[in-house]
Amino acid sequence: xxxxxxxxxxxxxxxxxxxxxxxxxxxxxxxxxxxxxxxxxxxxxxxxxxxxxxxxxxxxxxxxxxxxxxxxxxxxxxxxxxxxxxxxxxxxxxxxxxxxxxxxxxxxxxxxxxxxxxxxxxxxxxxxxxx
Amino acid sequence: xxxxxxxxxxxxxxxxxxxxxxxxxxxxxxxxxxxxxxxxxxxxxxxxxxxxxxxxxxxxxxxxxxxxxxxxxxxxxxxxxxxxxxxxx
Numbered sequence: 001x002x003x004x005x006x007x008x009x010x011x012x013x014x015x016x017x018x019x020x021x022x023x024x025x026x027x028x029x030x031x032x033x034x035x036x037x038x039x040x041x042x043x044x045x046x047x048x049x050x051x052x053x054x055x056x057x058x059x060x061x062x063x064x065x066x067x068x069x070x071x072x073x074x075x076x077x078x079x080x081x082x083x084x085x086x087x088x089x090x091x092x093x094x095x096x097x098x099x100x101x102x103x104x105x106x107x108x109x110x111x112x113x114x115x116x117x118x119x120x121x122x123x124x125x126x127x128x129x130x131x
Numbered sequence: 132x133x134x135x136x137x138x139x140x141x142x143x144x145x146x147x148x149x150x151x152x153x154x155x156x157x158x159x160x161x162x163x164x165x166x167x168x169x170x171x172x173x174x175x176x177x178x179x180x181x182x183x184x185x186x187x188x189x190x191x192x193x194x195x196x197x198x199x200x201x202x203x204x205x206x207x208x209x210x211x212x213x214x215x216x217x218x219x220x
Contacts, residue, residue: 010136017143031142069192087210092162
């Protein structure tokens with residue numbers, strides 16, 4: 001029983017370590033900023049989730065008592081990772097992409113982050129735009 | 132066996148942390164730097180939990196919880212500042 005638990009915990013730790021490394025490597029490797037957003041928010045979050053599950057199993061089998069702190073951290077991370085990714089994407093769009101370059105919104109509405117109506121570009125003087 | 136897996140995971144997340152620091156120093160867009168800082172926080176959470184498992188104590192969960200909260204709030208504050216030029220209007 002304990003050997004099986006050891007194998008499972010070790011496997012989880014190794015897999016989640018690889019996922020964390022892949023996420024951070026993708027952050028410097030991928031070319032486009034919107035692509036770069038994917039690596040840390042998906043792979044790294046999955047890696048941390050694996051570490052948390054391994055920790056839960058470890059304290060359940062070897063610590064004698066089940067611990068539920070990890071569930072709190074998992075829930076918090078899985079709730080906040082999409083929110084912060086969305087915020088970063090929005091800030092990037094706001095600073096670096098001109099209003100005319102984005103895909104047009106559905107008829108009669110505008111994208112949030114760009115000022116509504118008028119024909120003047122919303123982010124005329126953003127300083128570090130990419131082409 | 133768990134000890135070696137722990138060493139491997141420590142190495143992976145430590146190296147990931149170095150890559151993130153490199154990205155913070157090198158990136159040309161501000162959004163990239165903020166994203167790298169957010170990833171640093173997530174990697175530090177993983178390292179803290181791994182350290183707690185290695186030491187066999189549950190004290191470090193509170194620390195990682197605090198890191199998660201502070202990291203989220205700081206990311207949102209950075210992005211809010213980039214979007215609006217102010218954090219709390």
